Amino acid sequence: MDTHSDRDEGLLDGQELPCEAWLSPQVPAGLKDSLLYRTTAGVRTRTRRRRALVVGGLVAAYAAGLTTAFALAGRAPQAPQEPLVSSVEPQEAAPPPAESGQDEVTPALLGDPEGFTLLLVNSPVEKQARLLKSAGDKYLNDYGDIQLALNCYRRLLALQGAANEETADSSDTWLLRSLKQARVLDSQEKLEDSNAQETL
Numbered sequence: 001m002d003t004h005s006d007r008d009e010g011l012l013d014g015q016e017l018p019c020e021a022w023l024s025p026q027v028p029a030g031l032k033d034s035l036l037y038r039t040t041a042g043v044r045t046r047t048r049r050r051r052a053l054v055v056g057g058l059v060a061a062y063a064a065g066l067t068t069a070f071a072l073a074g075r076a077p078q079a080p081q082e083p084l085v086s087s088v089e090p091q092e093a094a095p096p097p098a099e100s101g102q103d104e105v106t107p108a109l110l111g112d113p114e115g116f117t118l119l120l121v122n123s124p125v126e127k128q129a130r131l132l133k134s135a136g137d138k139y140l141n142d143y144g145d146i147q148l149a150l151n152c153y154r155r156l157l158a159l160q161g162a163a164n165e166e167t168a169d170s171s172d173t174w175l176l177r178s179l180k181q182a183r184v185l186d187s188q189e190k191l192e193d194s195n196a197q198e199t200l
Contacts, residue, residue: 072144105134107142125159132156133176140173153179 109116116135120128136152139145153176172180 069146072146105131105138107138110135110138129156129159132159136176137173140175146175149173149175150179157183 105116109119116131120131123131132152132155136149136156139152140149156176157179
């Protein structure tokens with residue numbers, strides 16, 4: 001006895017299907033809204049996740065830079081120790097150093113903050129700028145002390161004023177160039193804010 005005869009029975013000849021059988025089924029009214037909501041939520045979640053990863057990477061890089069700066073900040077430049085003199089011989093007085101554009105900042109001068117400050121106070125503005133730049137370069141390049149170099153560069157920029165902020169010198173270190181660029185961007189933002197307030 002064939003139990004599958006009802007299932008395998010084909011269409012009867014001569015009978016037509018109704019027109020509704022050829023139409024595609026109608027989409028329920030709430031399906032489109034539900035599908036749009038789910039898709040939008042998924043896309044937003046993926047976008048937020050990517051942004052969180054990028055921001056996390058930037059924060060980690062910034063924290064690593066701060067950690068390095070704090071680790072190097074504890075190091076103070078040490079003046080080289082001079083050998084002991086075994087005998088005292090009369091020496092001629094050394095001539096005063098000539099005013100030149102050469103590097104006048106020595107490790108001994110950097111090891112004596114009071115002497116360096118006194119030299120800055122008693123120097124003309126051009127020499128102060130040269131001394132501050134040279135000291136900042138030595139702190140950064142020779143000793144790796146970012147904080148002391150930053151202090152010297154900030155005093156240099158305050159001494160020069162807004163006139164020289166945009167002038168980039170090829171002898172500037174990366175830190176001094178960054179400070180100049182940051183000051184230029186800050187002044188531009190302040191100018192835009194003041195212009196926006198005037199238009200309101």
